[in-house]
Amino acid sequence: MSSSGGIQIPGRLPLLLTQEGVLLPGSTMRLSVDTPRNMQLVRSRLLRGTSLKSTIIGVIPNTRDPEHEADELPTLHSCSFVLDELCLTFSFSVSLSLSLSLSLSLSLSLSLSLSPSHSLSPSLSLSLSLSLSLSIGTAGLAVQVVGSNWPKPHYTLLITGVCRFRVSSLLKQRPFALAEVEQLDKLEELTSTEEVTAEDGELQELSQRFYQAALQLVGMLDMSVPVVAKLRRLLDSLPRETLPDVVASMIRATNKEKLQVLDAVSLEERFKKTLPLLTRQIEGLKLLQKTRSPRPDDEKRVFSVRKGAVFPGRQFSLDEEGEDEDGDDTAALERKVHRANMPEAALKVCVKELKRLKKMPQSMPEYALTRNYLDLMVELPWSKSTKDCLDIQAARILLDNDHYAMDKLKRRVLEYLAVRQLKASLKGPILCFVGPPGVGKTSVGRSIARTLGREFHRIALGGVCDQSDIRGHRRTYVGSMPGRIINGLKTVGVNNPVFLLDEVDKLGKSLQGDPAAALLEVLDPEQNHSFTDHYLNVAFDLSQVLFIATANTTATIPPALLDRMEVLQVPGYTQEEKVEIAHRHLIPNQLEQHGLTPQQLQIPQDSTQEVITRYTREAGVRSLERKIGAICRAVAVKVAEGQKVTKPEEPVPASPVQAQGGESLSSYTGDFLISNNFLKQKPTTVVDLPQQKMSVSITCHVPLSINYSLTTTSPAVHKSTYCLLRHGIPLFLKGGPQDIEVLGYRAPSLYTATQLIP
Numbered sequence: 001m002s003s004s005g006g007i008q009i010p011g012r013l014p015l016l017l018t019q020e021g022v023l024l025p026g027s028t029m030r031l032s033v034d035t036p037r038n039m040q041l042v043r044s045r046l047l048r049g050t051s052l053k054s055t056i057i058g059v060i061p062n063t064r065d066p067e068h069e070a071d072e073l074p075t076l077h078s079c080s081f082v083l084d085e086l087c088l089t090f091s092f093s094v095s096l097s098l099s100l101s102l103s104l105s106l107s108l109s110l111s112l113s114l115s116p117s118h119s120l121s122p123s124l125s126l127s128l129s130l131s132l133s134l135s136i137g138t139a140g141l142a143v144q145v146v147g148s149n150w151p152k153p154h155y156t157l158l159i160t161g162v163c164r165f166r167v168s169s170l171l172k173q174r175p176f177a178l179a180e181v182e183q184l185d186k187l188e189e190l191t192s193t194e195e196v197t198a199e200d201g202e203l204q205e206l207s208q209r210f211y212q213a214a215l216q217l218v219g220m221l222d223m224s225v226p227v228v229a230k231l232r233r234l235l236d237s238l239p240r241e242t243l244p245d246v247v248a249s250m251i252r253a254t255n256k257e258k259l260q261v262l263d264a265v266s267l268e269e270r271f272k273k274t275l276p277l278l279t280r281q282i283e284g285l286k287l288l289q290k291t292r293s294p295r296p297d298d299e300k301r302v303f304s305v306r307k308g309a310v311f312p313g314r315q316f317s318l319d320e321e322g323e324d325e326d327g328d329d330t331a332a333l334e335r336k337v338h339r340a341n342m343p344e345a346a347l348k349v350c351v352k353e354l355k356r357l358k359k360m361p362q363s364m365p366e367y368a369l370t371r372n373y374l375d376l377m378v379e380l381p382w383s384k385s386t387k388d389c390l391d392i393q394a395a396r397i398l399l400d401n402d403h404y405a406m407d408k409l410k411r412r413v414l415e416y417l418a419v420r421q422l423k424a425s426l427k428g429p430i431l432c433f434v435g436p437p438g439v440g441k442t443s444v445g446r447s448i449a450r451t452l453g454r455e456f457h458r459i460a461l462g463g464v465c466d467q468s469d470i471r472g473h474r475r476t477y478v479g480s481m482p483g484r485i486i487n488g489l490k491t492v493g494v495n496n497p498v499f500l501l502d503e504v505d506k507l508g509k510s511l512q513g514d515p516a517a518a519l520l521e522v523l524d525p526e527q528n529h530s531f532t533d534h535y536l537n538v539a540f541d542l543s544q545v546l547f548i549a550t551a552n553t554t555a556t557i558p559p560a561l562l563d564r565m566e567v568l569q570v571p572g573y574t575q576e577e578k579v580e581i582a583h584r585h586l587i588p589n590q591l592e593q594h595g596l597t598p599q600q601l602q603i604p605q606d607s608t609q610e611v612i613t614r615y616t617r618e619a620g621v622r623s624l625e626r627k628i629g630a631i632c633r634a635v636a637v638k639v640a641e642g643q644k645v646t647k648p649e650e651p652v653p654a655s656p657v658q659a660q661g662g663e664s665l666s667s668y669t670g671d672f673l674i675s676n677n678f679l680k681q682k683p684t685t686v687v688d689l690p691q692q693k694m695s696v697s698i699t700c701h702v703p704l705s706i707n708y709s710l711t712t713t714s715p716a717v718h719k720s721t722y723c724l725l726r727h728g729i730p731l732f733l734k735g736g737p738q739d740i741e742v743l744g745y746r747a748p749s750l751y752t753a754t755q756l757i758p
């Protein structure tokens, strides 16, 4: 039986000349083809051929195909070997005829040496030393041809080596090289040798040594990697004479070394050439394993496939946080998994995925998927939450400060918050604010989050028509990702945020499922403690999340969803309310956004009324806000033009804010109110609750700085103030003899505080 598994290659083969690498029998290789002869070979033999025979080509290594078709073929890769000391005893005439036939067929150089001692003998004994030169290549089966025109026309071939051949004669050079060939690998299977000669015994011993070394190499690799396990099985099932070629194509060897293996036509020589390469690989692996820190489960990792994975001499410790190296990276991930404080079910899944990840080569597409999944799992706030600092007094103040009117809505929100204060683990109801656009539904939701001291996240549901948007995609899909709920949790980083489900009435429906149905589970307090996102595939407890929904109408909300929510109507505003909202909130906001001061633009109430009646027609105040923005822009142009011509004034040092009656604010003790709109940064606070003392420093957008120290006897005022300040809410104290609002400056050198409420 031949080593090539009985395959008989055709007597004539087209030749593919390559310098890219060495194809050995039994291995597969990808070759890029872009030179004229090789391209022609692919077109006329591989692409047009219809039989198995036409897919067999001869691959000649180490030979460059000329750039131009007109150029002559270079000398094909050839190996030379010496047949030493052939001792022949022939009659003279026979010897001569032998020498002639050899030189014709093998182009051999023959040297004869005639021993003087035999010169008188009738028959001559000749000692010959033959040096032969053969063009050797590998016959290969083209299993795949891929063509591309970028960056220039070329083909990529996937070729599996079948057997060695030698070129007997070159038949033609154009349009591609064609040669008459002779199959070389026709070796008897060693295992079936019955009569063992001395030579065979040596070969068998060599092959046994080789087999043992190959086993040792595979034993050093991680057997749980599928390809390694397959290799182990191959070692047992393959005929021994094919092992040198197969092993040489897998281990790290230079092209020169592989060429030597290819050129070794004699089996014994092939074993001898490959064995040192194999031993070198084993020694290299041993060395690499020694240089790594002794981590028991890492002992069998595949080192050879990851270039530069190990830096000799460097010590790796488990505590090292550096994640530039794959091993450490996985170790760091493992630590994060154990630190994430996740429930047992999730931890189990993570540990399982982590195990799979360790066994995967980085180049596998699944590696990135598993990695992303684990990254998400460790980032999710399984047990991270903010502490509620709910104070109904502070909440009332805050809601009043942020929103004018909306009394009914604010009352219901306060009731809801009051019950939450009394019973922390309140299940439902889910509030749904329904009203026309621009009446402040979203901004009330934001205020509630601030009141509770929770993180706020808005999920816009308008136009969502795929249930995967809510529940995520299964991980089997390409480009799968978690749904918006899990994504939101990852963004806020705590498990008890306020989620505002904006525009629930605009949810769509499509072939990809009904997102409203997916929301049912999310919003049902009885079910959402085990919400399972398709991507995550483990339950996440949503019971701590506070859901608030908004909608323009209830007509389009699916009844099942509507049933789970408590609807709070937010009606539109009256003309008077709009004027108030404009002056309390919209104008100061717009001035701030356009970099204007109240001195540069003052809009009288009549003008606001005029804008409302003549330029807007809405239930909310959004378009009024836009109109005010337009006025601000027009004034900003004027101010900017004016600033160009006038010389900027010298900055005047800020003087202390004057409270009513000329009292300096720095020494003022009592309660007062400072409007948000003049604050540039969050107040910095030093709070010492047990001693009931507070010091506050505030920076306003005019060069104003107040250092205020308060000693209060009312713990309630103090507590609410503390709560507001902690969450970056501007100072707002109430309940004292007078409330004062800082309006800004009148003259650069004088800042005034005016009494707001008598």
Ligand SMILES: Nc1ncnc2c1ncn2[C@@H]1O[C@H](COP(=O)(O)OP(=O)(O)OP(=O)(O)O)[C@@H](O)[C@H]1O
Residues within 6 Å of the ligand: 402, 403, 404, 405, 406, 435, 436, 437, 438, 439, 440, 441, 442, 443, 444, 550, 551, 552, 581, 585, 586, 620, 621, 622, 625
């Ligand atoms: N009562 C109010 N007091 C202060 N500002 C208000 C009030 N009502 C609305 N606004 C302001 O109007 C703007 C629009 O409000 P918001 O975005 O909350 O409206 P919405 O009801 O959620 O609208 P939509 O239904 O279109 O989402 C915001 O800048 C908000 O601050």
